[in-house]
Amino acid sequence: MQQASAGSSKSTVLKSSRTSFSLRSHAVGAFLPRRAPIRGREAIHGIPTRRASPPAALPDSGIRKGTSLLEWTNKVLPQGQLVNGVKQGWRLAWLAMMQELAPQTAKGQYSRPQYTFNGHIGDAQFPSESGRYHLYLGNACPWCHRVALAAVIRGHLVAPTATVPPQQRQLPQPPQPLQHVTLTRLEDDPTRARRGGWVFGAADPDPVFRATDLWEVYDTCQPGFRGRCTAPLMVDRVRRVAVCNESAEIVRSLDEMHLPGCTDVQLRPRHLVEQIEQLNSKIYSAINNGVYRSGFATTQEAYDAVQAELWSALDEMEARLQSSRFLLGDRLTESDVWLFPTIVRLDAVYGPLFKCCRRRIFGAASSSRAINGGSGGGGGDGFGGAGDYPALAAWARDIWQIKVPGSRLQISDTLDLDAARSSYFRNLFPLNPGGVVAAGPTAADLRLQDLPAGRGGTALQEICYPRHST
Structure with a gap:
């Protein structure tokens, strides 16, 4: 009896639902314009239907939406779960590649291997x-x-x-x-x-x-x-x-x-060895390796710690160069050679790719820190003028424009900055999976060659310590 009663109840509900649906359909249909019968339609329970057919292909607009994953999964899987799952998988793959590229500590800090x-x-x-x-x-x-x-x-x-021994010269060919x-x-x-x-x-x-x-x-x-x-x-x-x-x-x-x-010069005079060692240690850890520790950090804590160290050290280098032509006085030393490669790459490579973009060397990152005029030989915003570190910018141009006597290779021949920028962005794919190369700043933007440093002569003997000095 209970089963029959239950079945009867279900039947009553179904009939009531169909009646209600039919009434609603007729009510809605009263307000809709009538359409001509469509070929292929069949009547089911009095409701016109038609066989399903594939939608007509839309013209190719050139726009790609991928697999529209979020559109077709949102009814069976919450978007948050899908996004978090993809992020976690992406991060695991990224971490694996980062550890191959740059060995990591347990805290996500880059650890440069021994030589x-x-x-x-x-x-x-x-x-x-x-x-x-x-x-x-x-x-x-x-x-x-x-x-x-x-x-x-x-x-x-x-x-x-002149260093070619006369007996080895092949005349009449000019000596090589x-x-x-x-x-x-x-x-x-x-x-x-x-x-x-x-x-x-x-x-x-x-x-x-x-x-x-x-x-x-x-x-x-x-x-x-x-x-x-x-x-x-x-x-x-x-x-x-x-x-x-x-x-x-x-x-x-x-x-x-x-x-x-x-050349009759030296980079490491004996009377400055202790000072050079101390300064090199800071330059290497905080700046040379600091930009790499920033770019290869795999945790926010590791990145934040090294960023504080990097900019503090650059502030110190700026202060030194505001009071002297080079890092340890008015002569170029090994410490200048250590610092220079990082400085000329910072705006073009380490800023955008390694996330060292809080400030700029050759152009003002923010109007509040921009210094017009100054020792950089220019003023205002843009890479051609003085930036966040005008003394460092002028110092870099000073070194770039050194003239080495009797040599076909000069300081300006030691770096193709535009090729270097392309190499970093294309080949460090864990940091830049798309391989898109930043448009600049280019070597021309930095004006290393054509903007006078205004810090002294460019002759090597005027800039470096002679070899006979102690």
């Missing part, structure tokens, strides 16, 4: 000889840049023709310049490299080992090498072994190595 080779020119196994050593340098890399700066300032890369230290420019292409990112291009192949990438050089020097294949790298062409891949040590080797035709 493998630490030989020094002048040691018993690495005598100071012209033409014996070869450098592998990459344009984008700031550590390679400091090595290139030292080599150019000391006159190692292209020495005057000697290179005390030879150089290969690497290309940054992680898709072609078997380990790391450095490869050799057709325009500048490897003259020592005939390798195709830098990993092959490392593996030849030390078979079975398992460390990171980093640049810069200096090798001994005679013994066919690696000398050093630590930029600071290579810079010091080049400064101490003095051969006929080299």
